[in-house]
Amino acid sequence: MRRPRANRSRLGFTLIEMMVMTGVVLLLMGVVALVSGRANDHYRVSRARLHLNNLASTTIDRVCDELAYAERDDLNPVPATPFGSSWIEYEKSGGYGADGSVWQPTARLALELVEGEVDDGLDNNGNGLVDEGQLVMTRDVGLPSERRVVICKGIQEYLGGETPNGLDDNGNGLEDERGFSLVLEGEMLTVRLSVANVDHQRRMQTVTHETSILIRN
Secondary structure: OOOOOOOHHHHHHHHHHHHHHHHHHHHHHHHHHHHHHHHHHHHHHHHHHHHHHHHHHHHHHHHHHHHOOEOHHHOEOOOOOOOOEOEEEEOEEEEEEOOEEEEOOOEEEEEEEOOOOOOOOOOOOOOOOOOOEEEEEEEOOOOOOOEEEEEEEEEOOEOOOOOOOOOOOOOOOOOOOEOEEEEEEOOEEEEEEEEEEEOOOOOEEEEEEEEEEEOOO
């Protein structure tokens, strides 16, 4: 008795179906991988930006804590418009004694280049940032007990939106101000800070924060 022949057309159609289904599955897997990759990329970028915002916020808070009780008449230099200043020396009140305020030894806040960086428009230390600075706090300036501490790194050379062209590019009343900038107008001291980092795809992220405080002393 002869066996029935296989239905070749049906068999061919089944193989085509399998190929189509395989293609659909691979396409869906690709879409899922793409969506997942973008979500992960967005998460990492968001985390990097959150870190920058936290860094800028905590740094400005620390600067304000230092300068809120400084002696206004002893500020050196006086950070006036239109240039402000990227460094300042000050005496901070350490409390009150029988004769009034007790002043602590002179302290300094200053924007400096980070280690390994040169002011030449290049990324000398290979971290993806160009001519970036650090904010250094120095206690007991000029005394044997003088000590320095870096309180912020990754500071941009110029404040966000500013370029070195003798103009007020970002419209804040200052010309060519640095990434850490102080300006005193009357009794109001304004602190500005722009910090940057490079994310996992070597894209630069930047944020700028600004706070004003009243100098009472």
